[in-house]
Amino acid sequence: MQTVGHFTAAAIRELVPDAHHVTMSNLHAAGVRSSQDRLLHHLLDAAVRHGVLALEAPGRWRLTEEPTPEAMFSALLADFPGDAVMTVTYGTCGQHLASVLRGDTDPLELPFSDSDAMATRFYDGTPVTTRPILLARRLLEHSVAHWPQDRPLRILEVGAGTGATTAVLLPGLPPQRTHYSYTDVSPAFLTRAKSRFTAYDFIDYQVLDLDRGPTAQGFLRHRGGVECVARHHRPRGDPAPDRRPARRRRTSTRARKPQP
Ligand SMILES: C[S@@+](CC[C@H](N)C(=O)[O-])C[C@H]1O[C@@H](n2cnc3c(N)ncnc32)[C@H](O)[C@@H]1O
The missing domain is CATH 3.40.1380.20 (Pyruvate kinase, C-terminal domain)
Incomplete structure (x- = not known):
């Protein structure tokens, strides 16, 4: 979940690079679809729980540190090689989070985007499936x-x-x-x-x-x-x-x- 928090913070930085504070209104102004609000709230909660975002007031957040999702992602792969398929699949989705929130990328397409190999390995061999x-x-x-x-x-x-x-x-x-x-x-x-x-x-x-x-x-x-x-x-x-x-x-x- 810490990696999810960092992917979320990185997506927010990408969506509103210059904003000092983040609110739902400036995320919507940056193109985030309101249909993604529910997902976004879960992600923001995860980022706050792991300290990469701080809740300053209801509905207003601020970045507390530079998000480092790629480093965390690599560490997860190194620490849990047995879960590599799941980590890579979720990591691929995390890397495109800003685009998913804007509605430019269909998240269901991501595991199928390069070839069917990632999707096949994901569906064949992870506990979720x-x-x-x-x-x-x-x-x-x-x-x-x-x-x-x-x-x-x-x-x-x-x-x-x-x-x-x-x-x-x-x-x-x-x-x-x-x-x-x-x-x-x-x-x-x-x-x-x-x-x-x-x-x-x-x-x-x-x-x-x-x-x-x-x-x-x-x-x-x-x-x-x-x-x-x-x-x-x-x-x-x-x-x-x-x-x-x-x-x-x-x-x-x-x-x-x-x-x-
Ligand atoms: C969660 S994946 C299925 C996982 C599958 N058990 C496997 O082993 O790959 C969802 C599947 O639903 C298919 N799908 C999406 N929209 C559909 C629709 N309108 N009608 C039928 N299939 C659809 C997708 O192409 C995709 O293969």
């Missing part, structure tokens, strides 16, 4: 165990991305009666996934944009199947994240009861 994936696998195994033997098992994965969830789910599926639809809004992921999962011949790869409704795009027309929504996504028009039910934000598998 592996715990929900393992939970998804247990839920799916439960559904499969209770699925009638004579019915095909249709699985739709939405926002499958780099395939971290898929890689854990596939080995637990009976190949003879499984039909797996690997979908994402971005066709680039589908091309990479085809190479990654060549060993599984029961997968089809298709574009699905959840914002446009699955049935309109030819999905979920069969009765009975398992939908696996493995992404953090807010469909357009949904309430803000803080007002969403928590289950919308988690990896989930939902079994749809087979119909006669």
